[in-house]
Amino acid sequence: MPELPEVEVLVRHLAPILPGRTVEQISILRPKVVYPDTPQTLATALMGQTFRQVRRRAKYLLFELSGSRQSPTNSTLLIGHLGMTGRMYLQPRDQPLPKHTAVVLHLGTELFLYEDTRYFGRLNLDVGALQSLGPEPLEAHFTAETLRDSLQRSNQAIKIRLLDQTVVAGMGNIYASESLFRAGISPRRPARKVDLAAAGRLVIAIQDVLQEAIQFGSTVPLGFAGTGRHNGLFYYGQAAGAVGDYAERLRVYDRAGLPCVHCATPIRRCVQAARSTYWCPRCQPR
DNA sequence: ATGGCTGTTATCCG
């Protein structure tokens, strides 16, 4: 479920309920998800530690834990990434574990579960991945100038550049197409041809798209039941009580051949860097 | 039923 908005919604869900809980036992069912840590080092680092804070950076979840006396010298940063299909949530201790459970943190009467059908995600202590992240798109330092500067020396298509986490931290495949549509920029335009004015429109479009997705996600009850495209929580969710259909909020993504919501021209699909891109050839000229 | 597709990213190769 993971682009920046989905991670943000999850962080907001966990931030009020995780702090204060203490790790009493750890089960690592899929060792690859803790790489480059080993199950032993991760277990040793977390055992007896208490959750203090939950934050987000790009698509990463940051869990701060510390010993019972909350001394800063005794603190641990646990880092999570959901990959393509990861989920993290609390469940009662006596309920059966889902099929693709990767890690379980035992927290008294509840379990903190990391479940991931494709096992592309991570839960570990490796801060290395955070080092090369670019600007947070929803913060003030993400401006037309900074975006243009990071695009200026590349011949690559703008859509591909947007997926680079050093350019926009947290951007993903769906919202890259959506942002370009709202900014009226073709995904195939060479990055170096995005001038300051276009970069400015793109900054606004990115912020609007991400904020709206966060807002919508906040209205969806976090029920985590079901799998697949039509039951998944965030992308195509029709979760009980959800306000509206998520797919309706996407103006171009997965809409190949359907009429553009602005001009009725059929939406096109192409493949860039092995990822699907969707755009309106009329509203998004090169 | 087989092949193509999927929200991510690390790594390899030219």
Next chain:
DNA sequence: CCGGATAACAGCCA
């Protein structure tokens, strides 16, 4: 250095 291809894995869909 840059950019494209591939791999990691499981499931859904035509």
